[in-house]
Amino acid sequence: MLPCVCLAWVVAAHAQEFDVFRTQRNVSPTAAGHLLDGTVAGMPCTFGGVGSPLALGEAVERALCGNPKTREAWANVKVQAAAVGAGKGAYLPTLSATWQGVRDDSVTNVTGHPELSSANRTAVRSETVSANWVLWDFGGRSAALRNATELLAASRANQEATLQDTFANVAKDYYAAQAAWGALDAARQTETLAHGSFVAASERVGKGIAPVSDQLQAQTSYVQAVSARSKAEGDLATAVGTLASDMDLPPSTALILPAVVDGVMPDSSFNESVDDLIDDAERMHPSLLAARAQADAASAKADQTRAEGLPSVSLVAKYSANNQPASLGLGIPEFPATGHDWFIGVQVSIPIFEGFVRNYQVMQAQAQAEVQRETVNEVAQHVALDVWTSYQTLQTGIQNVTNSAELFEVSTRSFEAAQHRYSAGVGNILELLNAQSALADARKQRIQALTDWRNDRLQLAGKLGRLGMSDVTDVSQ
Numbered sequence: 001m002l003p004c005v006c007l008a009w010v011v012a013a014h015a016q017e018f019d020v021f022r023t024q025r026n027v028s029p030t031a032a033g034h035l036l037d038g039t040v041a042g043m044p045c046t047f048g049g050v051g052s053p054l055a056l057g058e059a060v061e062r063a064l065c066g067n068p069k070t071r072e073a074w075a076n077v078k079v080q081a082a083a084v085g086a087g088k089g090a091y092l093p094t095l096s097a098t099w100q101g102v103r104d105d106s107v108t109n110v111t112g113h114p115e116l117s118s119a120n121r122t123a124v125r126s127e128t129v130s131a132n133w134v135l136w137d138f139g140g141r142s143a144a145l146r147n148a149t150e151l152l153a154a155s156r157a158n159q160e161a162t163l164q165d166t167f168a169n170v171a172k173d174y175y176a177a178q179a180a181w182g183a184l185d186a187a188r189q190t191e192t193l194a195h196g197s198f199v200a201a202s203e204r205v206g207k208g209i210a211p212v213s214d215q216l217q218a219q220t221s222y223v224q225a226v227s228a229r230s231k232a233e234g235d236l237a238t239a240v241g242t243l244a245s246d247m248d249l250p251p252s253t254a255l256i257l258p259a260v261v262d263g264v265m266p267d268s269s270f271n272e273s274v275d276d277l278i279d280d281a282e283r284m285h286p287s288l289l290a291a292r293a294q295a296d297a298a299s300a301k302a303d304q305t306r307a308e309g310l311p312s313v314s315l316v317a318k319y320s321a322n323n324q325p326a327s328l329g330l331g332i333p334e335f336p337a338t339g340h341d342w343f344i345g346v347q348v349s350i351p352i353f354e355g356f357v358r359n360y361q362v363m364q365a366q367a368q369a370e371v372q373r374e375t376v377n378e379v380a381q382h383v384a385l386d387v388w389t390s391y392q393t394l395q396t397g398i399q400n401v402t403n404s405a406e407l408f409e410v411s412t413r414s415f416e417a418a419q420h421r422y423s424a425g426v427g428n429i430l431e432l433l434n435a436q437s438a439l440a441d442a443r444k445q446r447i448q449a450l451t452d453w454r455n456d457r458l459q460l461a462g463k464l465g466r467l468g469m470s471d472v473t474d475v476s477q
Contacts, residue, residue, distance in 0.1 A: 021088045023081040026152060031074040032064035033163050035469060050249070053258040056174050057472040059247060063170040064163055066248030073155070073162040080152040087145035093133035093315070101125040120334045126322035132347075133315040140307035143300050150297035157290035160465070164286060168462030170246040174257075175455040177239040182260045182447035184236050187229040190440040193415075194218075194225035197432055200423060214429035221433050225440075260447050274391045277464060281387045282380055285465040291379040295372035302365035309351050309358035317344040383463070390460040397453040404442070404449035411435070411442035 019025075028034060029044075036044035045065035051058050064070055104124050110116040134141070201218035204210035241251035272280075282288060319342040325334035351358070418435035421427030461467045 019085065021085045023085040023088075023152075024078070026081050026084075026156065027077050028074065028159075030065060031067075031071045032061070033070075033074070033159055035064055035163055035167070035467075036061060050253065050255065052256045054174075054255050055258070055472075056171065057469065059170055059174050059243065060167055060469070060472055062247035062249070063166050067166050067170075067246065068248070069162055070159075070166050073159040077152070077155045077159050080148065080155040083148040084145070084152050087141070087148040090134070090141045090144065093131055096130050098128045099125070100127075120325070122325050122334065124322065124324055126320065126324075128318065128320040131315075131317040135313045135315055137312040138307045138310035140304055140310070140312070143304035143307055147297050147300035147304055150293045150300060154290045154293035154297060157286045157293060160286035161290060164462050164465055164467050166246075167467045168459055170243070171458040171462075172455055173239070173243045173246050175451040177236070177243045177255070178257045178260055179448055179451040180232070180236040180239040181257050182451070183444055184229070184232040185259070186440065186443040186447060187225070187232040189443065190436070191222070191225040191229045193436055193439070194222040197419075197422075197429075197436060198222040201429055204425075209425060210429070217429050217433060221436065228440075260450050262446070262450065274388060277391060277460075278384045278387045281383050281464050285383045285463075287465075288376070288379050288383055291372070291376045295369065295376050298365070298369035298372040302362065302369050305358075305361050305365045309354065309362075311348060311350045314347045314349070315344075316347045318342060386463040387460070390456070390463045394453075394456040394460050397449070397456040400445075400449040401453045404446040408442040408446045411439040415439040 030036060032044055045061070047058075047062060047065075102124050104120070104122045106121075107119045108117055198215070198218040198221070201210060201214045205212050205215040240253075240255045240257075244253040244255060245251050319340070321338070321340040323336070323338050326337040415435040415438070418427055418432045422429065422432045458467065458471060461471055
């Protein structure tokens with residue numbers, strides 16, 4: 001019997017290593033989910049050194065694969081997939097085996113009657129195999145399986161929502177860092193222009209054709225430009241550190257971002273009306289799908305709790321064997337013997353009174369289901385508002401791209417005219433410095449408008465739950 005017990009133990013141990021019900025097919029191979037499956041030569045989430053310059057696509061991929069939030073959501077899907085397997089396993093019979101081996105040293109000394117004394121030393125073993133198969137239980141197992149299945153659906157939808165949020169967040173931080181690079185470049189150009197104006201004013205003062213106040217005002221503007229450039233360097237370091245952290249890299253990681261590409265005008269993406277976009281989001285947004293699945297799981301949990309308080313019918317069986325020695329009486333030596341016992345039958349379990357605990361557990365489960373239904377309404381409201389806000393922000397961003405291009409062109413011509421007038425001795429220093437300041441502001445606004453528009457497109461796609469790696473290539477960097 002011992003070899004049989006050992007074989008059963010080996011089978012049970014190996015069964016724990018296999019996905020018998022194939023529930024893990026619902027789990028993506030990486031934390032990035034379907035967004036990266038098969039996109040990197042069949043090996044997603046495999047990276048070398050950080051690109052220089054860092055492309056948006058690489059930043060997104062690294063964040064989707066390595067961000068703790070995406071990995072946590074991925075792990076939760078694994079948990080719920082295993083719970084579905086456990087729910088399916090409840091429909092199968094359970095088998096258990098036990099083996100016991102003891103050394104029995106039994107000595108009996110009867111005072112005055114040595115013939116009744118005994119001393120027996122034996123090795124006793126016993127083996128037992130039990131089986132239990134629940135045949136009928138008023139839907140408790142089906143409700144438990146439905147609950148686990150809905151929670152799996154919720155965890156998968158929550159993983160998708162987490163990926164969408166992470167995608168949108170790293171895109172926002174990427175464009176913020178790119179704008180910081182552009183702002184630093186603009187600040188350096190402004191510093192160069194301010195230094196040129198200071199030199200020109202100094203030369204005119206030196207020739208006695210301009211008052212010293214021109215030189216001082218130009219010098220003030222130059223010092224302010226130097227200070228602005230220094231601040232832009234600090235802002236860039238902060239933005240780059242934030243982006244590195246998004247990618248699960250140390251904030252001190254040195255990152256080089258590409259320059260902001262100009263000459264790109266807004267396309268015709270998101271041509272649908274905002275009402276249509278909201279309707280689409282309310283149907284398909286992953287956070288709403290997760291909330292609905294949670295509500296269905298809560299309803300199934302209420303059914304499961306109720307069913308667990310009802311009768312169940314099980315098929316039970318047991319077989320046991322032992323080699324317990326037999327003795328005819330006190331003082332008589334024991335004789336080797338073997339024995340076995342088995343039975344098979346039907347067991348009916350009927351809960352009669354549980355101290356009203358079951359009633360309150362059912363009430364609690366029903367109340368929790370009501371909470372989840374209200375959560376669905378809350379999430380739907382939040383999704384609709386997010387889509388509305390992002391849509392309006394994108395429309396504003398499109399207008400800003402056009403306006404900033406015109407402003408930059410006009411400011412450039414204005415500065416060139418003021419510079420020429422001052423060099424010719426016609427204009428004054430205030431005219432030059434004002435034009436210089438206006439050009440600096442226009443250059444920064446142009447860079448910010450371009451990066452904001454690109455980010456706004458991705459943010460709206462994220463609020464709609466539509467973000468994918470194709471969106472990275474659709475937006476020119």
